[in-house]
Amino acid sequence: MKKKVTLLVFASLFSLLSFSQTNDSPKELYKWKNQKKTTYQPGYVVLKSEKKLDGQIALIGSYSAVTEVQFLGDGKEISFPISALKSYGLNASPSELAQTAAARGPISETSEGLYEWRDGGVVMNKKIYNSVPRDGYVVLKSGKKYEGQLRVQKRDEDLWNFQVKTSDGKEKFKAEEVAKYGLNVTGDEITQANLSNMDLSYFPGTVTSGSTMKSGEIAIVKTSFYSEKILLKSSDGKYEEYTPENVSDFTQTRDGIEKKYASLDGVFIEDEFNGNTFRLYRNPNPTTINNFATGFVKAGVQAGTAAIAEGIVNSDAKKNEYTTNLDSIIQVSTKEELIAMQNKLVQIGGYSTADDLIENSGNESLVNNVNALKIAIAGREFAESDEGIYNKEWVILNKKSGEKTIVYKSDYNELIEGLLFGCYDFLSLDKSAQREHKKWNNLEQTVSYLDKCY
Numbered sequence: 001m002k003k004k005v006t007l008l009v010f011a012s013l014f015s016l017l018s019f020s021q022t023n024d025s026p027k028e029l030y031k032w033k034n035q036k037k038t039t040y041q042p043g044y045v046v047l048k049s050e051k052k053l054d055g056q057i058a059l060i061g062s063y064s065a066v067t068e069v070q071f072l073g074d075g076k077e078i079s080f081p082i083s084a085l086k087s088y089g090l091n092a093s094p095s096e097l098a099q100t101a102a103a104r105g106p107i108s109e110t111s112e113g114l115y116e117w118r119d120g121g122v123v124m125n126k127k128i129y130n131s132v133p134r135d136g137y138v139v140l141k142s143g144k145k146y147e148g149q150l151r152v153q154k155r156d157e158d159l160w161n162f163q164v165k166t167s168d169g170k171e172k173f174k175a176e177e178v179a180k181y182g183l184n185v186t187g188d189e190i191t192q193a194n195l196s197n198m199d200l201s202y203f204p205g206t207v208t209s210g211s212t213m214k215s216g217e218i219a220i221v222k223t224s225f226y227s228e229k230i231l232l233k234s235s236d237g238k239y240e241e242y243t244p245e246n247v248s249d250f251t252q253t254r255d256g257i258e259k260k261y262a263s264l265d266g267v268f269i270e271d272e273f274n275g276n277t278f279r280l281y282r283n284p285n286p287t288t289i290n291n292f293a294t295g296f297v298k299a300g301v302q303a304g305t306a307a308i309a310e311g312i313v314n315s316d317a318k319k320n321e322y323t324t325n326l327d328s329i330i331q332v333s334t335k336e337e338l339i340a341m342q343n344k345l346v347q348i349g350g351y352s353t354a355d356d357l358i359e360n361s362g363n364e365s366l367v368n369n370v371n372a373l374k375i376a377i378a379g380r381e382f383a384e385s386d387e388g389i390y391n392k393e394w395v396i397l398n399k400k401s402g403e404k405t406i407v408y409k410s411d412y413n414e415l416i417e418g419l420l421f422g423c424y425d426f427l428s429l430d431k432s433a434q435r436e437h438k439k440w441n442n443l444e445q446t447v448s449y450l451d452k453c454y
Contacts, residue, residue: 023066024089030059032107042091045071045080051359057088062111105159106175109182110136113193115152129154136183138162138173146171150183195231195239205252207232207242214240218252226267226284244268265395272394273444275451279397280444283406286390290410294388305379306330309372316368326369335380342373396447398454412440420446423453 030038043057055073059066061082069088071078108115120128136150148166152159159175185193198221205218207230214232221229230250232240242250244263249271252259260271265284273280310327317324330338342354345366351357354370361367391408396419398404407415420426420437426449429437437446 022087024087027107029090029092033058036060036062040070040072043089044091045069045085046087047080048084048086050086054091057090106162106178107180109180110185111190111193111197113196114183114185114189117154120153123155126155128160133165134183136164136181138164138171138181139179140173140177141179143179147184150181152181192239195241198231200231202231202233203252203254205250207247207250209242209247218250220252220261220268224284225282226269227261228267230268264397273447273451275448277398277400277454278447278451279395279399280447281395281397283393283395286393286408287406288391288393288408289388290391291388297389298383302379302383305375305382309376309379312368312372312375316365320365322365324369326372330372330376333376335377335384338373338377338380342370342377345370345373394443396450400454407443409440412443413438416446419450423450425453 025043031041033039038059040056040058042055044052044054045057046052053071053073053076055071055076057072058070059068060070060079061067067082069080069082069085071080116132116134117129118132120130122128131150131152133149133151135148137145137147138150139145146164146166148164148171151163151165153161153163159178161175162173162178162181164171164173198219200219200221202217202219205216207214207216207218214234216235217233219231219233220227221231228243230242230247232242234240244267247263247268249260249262250268251261260274261268262271262274262279262281264279264281267284269281269284271279271281309330313324313326313330329341333341346352346354346357349357349361349363349366349370351361354374357370358367358374391410393406393408396405396407405415405419416438420434426434426437436442437449
């Protein structure tokens, strides 16, 4: 589905190819804050361009599938998609890494949602929990691995003991002996665990797919005022994932009120009215620009970027004790004039592009001035671009003919006239009654009126 981008100030679009990335450090040495993220540790990332950045890194995703690396360093905070990196790892000596591993508790290589816990009572004022035995394994810090029926024991929230029932008998280990552990699970079990771990709100409802209707608890995975995915949790606790391609509509009941959603224009969207002839819903793909809002925002962006650029120039001049009028020049120059100035500074610095100079030059003032010009140019480019802020539009769909009438607030009176004058009964109404159907706040009632007329 085509997405509309309404506001771009500084945007860089990268085509990220799917190559393998190398984690240069043993996985068990990362300190997992929870099931989805590690704490920040001294480390580095190596970009696909071979550029290495040293600082603090945190992994996002899961122990078995990292999706993102967050980087802190050199005044930057960057979230790198894993596909943008050649490699990443921790900065530490072998002895430090060994000490880290020894000090840390065992790592679960399986999603927490796949363990089923039972109350084991209280021992020495500590609450005991035992996992239901399941096919799994334990790897000791010595490297030896045991496989069989795994049972994990917690004391309060801390791992305490491990038991593995193998074909040769039972093996028991203290938590401090174990490096990692996990369950031997199927792909479906992992999928179910991942779906159950999503932080979503569920409400009673139904899902209609073809001629089949299923009941359960429905959660909407929101991306905007519309959605591209929903989850159904059935009475047996199993999760199913649905997209607009395989579902025609679904419902949710919240606080006793049933809300209806339909698969329309490639997304799930709330059905505001659905009659015999007409259907009303908000347009997920707006087509008309709000000229006033766009002009206001573009003027603000241009002024804002100019102010940022001027601030960089003045700050550098003050720090390095020199006089400059570049701030005044930025205020009055066109985009083309700013580009010419930037290119001249890049040439003086001995580089081929502004990015190359900013990345590699050791001349702080030159870098700051080129960067200031680059920011000001970006503001000018956005102000001159075709990008804009779209009107909030609604679609009135004639289900019999397939014809769509797009309406929005500022031009509603004119846009709705074609449908109204196509209704013979409307022509017989007095002027005051006709005016009621031309009011934006009466849109749903007007569509309902038209549904009875056509």
